[in-house]
Amino acid sequence: MVSLFLVLALGLLGGFARVPYVALGPGPTYDTLGQVNGADVVSVDGQETFPTGGRLTMTTVSLTDDVSLFGALGLWVSGRYALAPREEFFRPGESEDQVRDQNVKAFQDSQTSAEVAALRFLDYPVKVVAAEVTDDSAADGVLAPNDRLLEVNGRQVATADDVRPALEATKPGDRIALTFEHEGQRKTATVTLGTTPGRETGFLGVLPLDRADVPFEIKIGLTDVGGPSAGLLFALAIVDKLTPGELNGGQSVAGTGEINDKGEVGRIGGIGFKMVAAREGGATVFLVPAGNCDEARQQAPEGLRLVRVETLADAVSSLESLNKGGDAPAC
Numbered sequence: 142m143v144s145l146f147l148v149l150a151l152g153l154l155g156g157f158a159r160v161p162y163v164a165l166g167p168g169p170t171y172d173t174l175g176q177v178n179g180a181d182v183v184s185v186d187g188q189e190t191f192p193t194g195g196r197l198t199m200t201t202v203s204l205t206d207d208v209s210l211f212g213a214l215g216l217w218v219s220g221r222y223a224l225a226p227r228e229e230f231f232r233p234g235e236s237e238d239q240v241r242d243q244n245v246k247a248f249q250d251s252q253t254s255a256e257v258a259a260l261r262f263l264d265y266p267v268k269v270v271a272a273e274v275t276d277d278s279a280a281d282g283v284l285a286p287n288d289r290l291l292e293v294n295g296r297q298v299a300t301a302d303d304v305r306p307a308l309e310a311t312k313p314g315d316r317i318a319l320t321f322e323h324e325g326q327r328k329t330a331t332v333t334l335g336t337t338p339g340r341e342t343g344f345l346g347v348l349p350l351d352r353a354d355v356p357f358e359i360k361i362g363l364t365d366v367g368g369p370s371a372g373l374l375f376a377l378a379i380v381d382k383l384t385p386g387e388l389n390g391g392q393s394v395a396g397t398g399e400i401n402d403k404g405e406v407g408r409i410g411g412i413g414f415k416m417v418a419a420r421e422g423g424a425t426v427f428l429v430p431a432g433n434c435d436e437a438r439q440q441a442p443e444g445l446r447l448v449r450v451e452t453l454a455d456a457v458s459s460l461e462s463l464n465k466g467g468d469a470p471a472c
Contacts, residue, residue, distance in 0.1 A: 162224040162225060162226060162227055163204055163205060163206050163224070163225055163226075163227050163229075163230055163231075164203075164204070164205040164222045164223070164224055165202055165203070165204055165205075165222060165223050165224075165225055165411060165414060166202070166203045166205070166221050166222040166223070166414055167202070167203065167221060167414045167415070167417045167418035167421070168200070168201030168202045168203035168414065168415075168418060169201055169203075169366075169418075170198050170199065170200050170201065170395065170418050170419065170422045171198065171199050171201075171363060171366070171371075172196045172197065172198050173197045173198070173199055173371075173374045173375055173377070173378035174193045174194075174195070174196060174197050174378055174381065174382075175196070177362065177363060180362045181360075181362060182361065182362060182363050182378070183359070183360070183361055183362075183375060183378040183379060183382065184359070184360045184362065185357060185358070185359050185360075185379070185382055185383065186357060186358045186359075186360065187356060187357035187358055188355070188356075188357035188383065190382045190383060191381075191382065191383070191384060191385045191386070192387075193378075193381050193382060193387055193388070194387040194389070194390075194391040195387060195389040195390065195391040195392045195393055195394065196389070196392075196393045196394065196395070196423075196424070197374055197377050197378050197381065197388070197389055197394055197395075197396075198374070198393065198394065198395035198396075198419060198422060198424055199370075199371040199374040199375070199395075199396070199397070200395055200396070200397050200415035200416075200418050200419050201366060201368070201370075201371075201415070201418070202410070202411035202414045202415060203414075204230065205222075206227070206230075206231075221417070223414075241367065243367075244367025244368050245367050247367065247368050247369040248366055248367050248368055248369065248371070250369065251368075251369040251370070251371055251372035251375065251399065251400070252361045252372075252375055253350075253352070253402075254369075254372055254400055254401050254402045255361075255371075255372045255373070255375035255376040255379065255400055256353055256359050256375075256376075256379060257351050257352060257353050257402035258372075258376045258400050258401070258402055258403065258404040258453050259375075259376040259377075259379035259380050259383075259453065260353040260355060260379070261351075261353075261402070261403070261404065262376075262380060262404055262453050262454060262457070263380060263383060263384070265353060265354070265355050266353075266354040266355070267300065267351045267352060267353055267354055267402075268289050268351070268352055268353075268354040269289065269290045269298050269299070269300060269301050269303070269304070269349050269350070269351060269352075270286075270287050270288065270289055270290065270349070270350060270352050271284045271285070271286055271287065271288045271290060271321075271347045271348070271349060272286065272287075272348045272349065272350040273286060273347070273348040274286060274346060274347055274348075275346035275347070275348075277335075277346075278335055278344060278345065278346020278347075279332040279333055279334050279335050279343070279344065279345050279346050280319070280332060280345050280346045280347045281346060283319065283330045283332055284319070284321060284323075284347060285323060288321045288322060288323045289321060289322035290304065290319075290320075290321050290347070290349055291320040291321055291322060291327070292318070292319070292320035293307040293308065293317070293319060293320075293345070294307045294308060294311065294317040294318065295307075295317075295318060298349070300351055301349040301350050301351045301402075304345075304347070304349045308334070308342050308343055308345060309342060310342075311334055311342050311343035312334070312341070312342065312343055313334055313335055313336040313343050313344065314333065314334065314343070315333070315334050315343050316331050316332065316333050316334075317331070317332060317334060317343070317345075318330070318331050319331075319332055332345070350402070351402045359379060361375060368409075369399040369409075370397045370398060370399050370409035370410075371397070372398065372399050372400035372406075373396060373397065373398035373399075373400045373406050373428060373430075373450070373453065373456060374395075374396055374397070374398075374428075375400075376400055376404070376453050377396075377453070377456060377457070377460075380453075380457060387464075388457065388460050388461070388464075389426075389460055389464070390460070390463065390464035392425060392426065393422070393423045393424045393425055393426075394424060394425075394426045394427075394428065394460065395415075395419035395422065395424035395426070395427050395428070396419075396426075396427055396428025396429070396448075396450075396456070397409050397412060397415050397428070397429075397430070397433075398428065398429075398430040398450065399430075400453060404452050404453035404454060405451070405452055406430045406431070406450050406451055406452055406453065406455070406456070407430060407432065408430045408431075408432030408433045409430060409433065412429065412433045412436060412437050412440070413436065413437075413440035416437065416440060416441055416442055416445055417442055419445065420442040420443075420444060420445045424445065425444065425445065425446060426445075426446045426448060426460075426463065427441070427445050427446065427447055427448065428448050428450050428456055428459075429447050429448065429449055429450065429472050430450060430451075431449050431450065431451045434447070434449050434472035435472075437472050438472045441472075446471075447471055447472040448463075448469045448470065448471065448472075449470040449471060449472050450470075455470070
């Protein structure tokens with residue numbers, strides 16, 4: 142009888158006791174050239190597009206929280222999942238909703254970076270906008286978010302990188318001129334630069350970002366996905382739709398990679414899980430950020446060709462080469 146009670150107690154403990162771990166595994170995949178729920182994942186309105194073929198598949202990692210002891214053991218034994226300390230993904234006192242909001246924000250930022258990177262690669266012009274304006278700063282009350290920056294301290298602003306050099310010779314208290322465009326109207330204002338910790342130059346209080354300056358609109362209709370690592374595949378889909386021919390040669394290509402607005406591809410997490418999901422989805426080529434090549438080479442499933450990429454231009458060039466029967470940089 143005592144043994145029975147012990148078995149029951151252990152069963153209840155294993156079934157209900159939560160462990161301080163999360164389970165990571167292969168997540169859903171999405172063809173950036175296809176549709177989800179009847180809507181294009183990537184669409185272009187107001188500009189000629191060209192037919193595409195095959196697949197350009199973005200990959201994700203699933204994260205399971207609130208795992209029981211028995212559940213954790215089951216996931217680990219399956220061989221498809223790994224356990225990681227919960228504190229690596231949830232800071233103390235941070236709720237699941239807060240983490241989800243951060244991941245959604247990162248995903249939205251990746252879409253914007255992908256759009257700018259793709260259009261810049263295709264030689265479309267860019268503009269500089271005030272993405273954020275710091276409260277109580279020199280620019281507060283003068284600039285509004287999304288205002289276009291034209292000149293800062295007498296220097297023309299063609300890219301976001303032009304703003305900091307324009308302020309290098311200033312100091313707090315200096316008065317400088319800002320020329321900008323607000324709701325289609327060109328304006329000029331004089332502001333007094335402030336201070337900020339760790340900086341000797343005058344503080345303007347603007348986060349400048351490059352944005353595409355085009356008369357058409359690109360929409361990415363994918364929700365309920367988080368994180369920045371889909372940027373490369375979004376950028377490739379935009380390039381494919383705006384240029385003649387099939388970028389992937391009609392084949393099934395998958396990949397991952399965070400991308401900035403200059404087209405530089407950064408390393409990501411969970412690449413082993415992403416490669417498994419890609420191969421199970423039929424992909425034969427996987428685009429790997431250069432910083433992930435070592436681990437990707439060790440974890441790649443059979444039949445998946447790994448192509449090393451550092452930039453969007455690398456990815457486009459490699460796919461074009463493969464389509465012609467040529468080679469591409471490998472991990």
